[in-house]
Amino acid sequence: MITQTQRRARLRDASDPNSLSTRRQLRTAYEDAATEHVRRVSVSWLCERAGVGRSTFYTHFSAVEDLAAYVVTSGFDELAEEDIRARSSGVSGSDAAHAGLARVVAMLADQRAVIEYSFAEGSRSSVVANMVSWFALYTRDTIARAYDDRDDAQIDLIAEFVSAGVVHAALLALEQGTITNHEDIVDLLSAMLPEALRATS
Template identity: 25%
Template sequence: MQTTGDDEFQSSRIVSSVSTDPRAEHTRQLVFAAVRQVLSDRPTRVTVADIVRAAGISRSTFYAHFGSLDELAVEVLRRQFDEIGDLGVDWRRDDMIPGRAAARLGFGRLIDHIVDNFPLYSSALQTPHTRSAYDALVESYVTRLMHAVITLDTVPDDVDAKLVSTFIAGGAMTLISAWMRGQIELSDDDLVRQLVDLLPHWILESPTKETTQQ
């Protein structure tokens, strides 16, 4: 999601951890709040200039925390993965929601979030400059799947949890990216249904009592 004028600031790095410096975290929170403020005006696109103006910080301060607008988009979506994943853990551990319903709710929250933040994400998953950002996004999704879904269910003996998580995360993000670019004509609800139906049947089964009590 690069715009003209931003290229000179672009970095290939992806932030792998959040600084423990409270001042740094305060600045990051200002940026996240600014993103929400900018998106509340329903723009057709989002730029670094929009964000720094809303946050009341300089461009150099922004780039001290995020190497690019794409990197920021990945971090925003990663936080959404974490939120959905934590809910999924609670749903499945307490056996509150059957497996298929939990998957539908999880994918539904993800698609709703992407729709609400579409200007931020619309080019982040399709430009050639964002391969490292995309890879980081998939890896984050893999981590959440393994924490919230795969390891809480009975994984078949002949299935490698990391491999199936990578397959699901990569496939889901590729499908969502194609949908965002208009290559797939589906409603939001139909996209969620397809994402759920494409999951392995053993993931959609409710965890056994023995599993949930571990």
């Protein structure tokens, strides 16, 4: 049986135009639901709006909360690629991590309305857990490079740990509003990253 993590990994690597188009259609449908404040948004509503079948939806996502998390984190794949390029070109690990975290915080702030809608319409814990899983998938390559002496299971564990910390802390800071300067949030998150991710490659 294929796990959701394996499905996500396949989807992340899939450059098939049909798969990309389907995810884009479902993302747009979910963003429409958030904009229109659709109450109790369902897989059926999303599929009808996107023009895709239910089985197609479940090929890509496990539930509405999984799609919601994908919508919020979908820009993180580019951030992960930029992070690897920066580290490979000689940018210090600390500077690369800081720049990446700055973009993560900015993206979460920009997606605030979608996040609030997702929490109001679905299970907050499920949306956040899915955000952590998507974020871990996107950052796994960076983690693997920083911990090149670890096996796959350990890399997965570290990726989940780091991702959970970043997602939970960033959301908490943005929601509470007690730290209003995004740069201060980024500085705190950067300081909490494991040393291996801040070290020069």
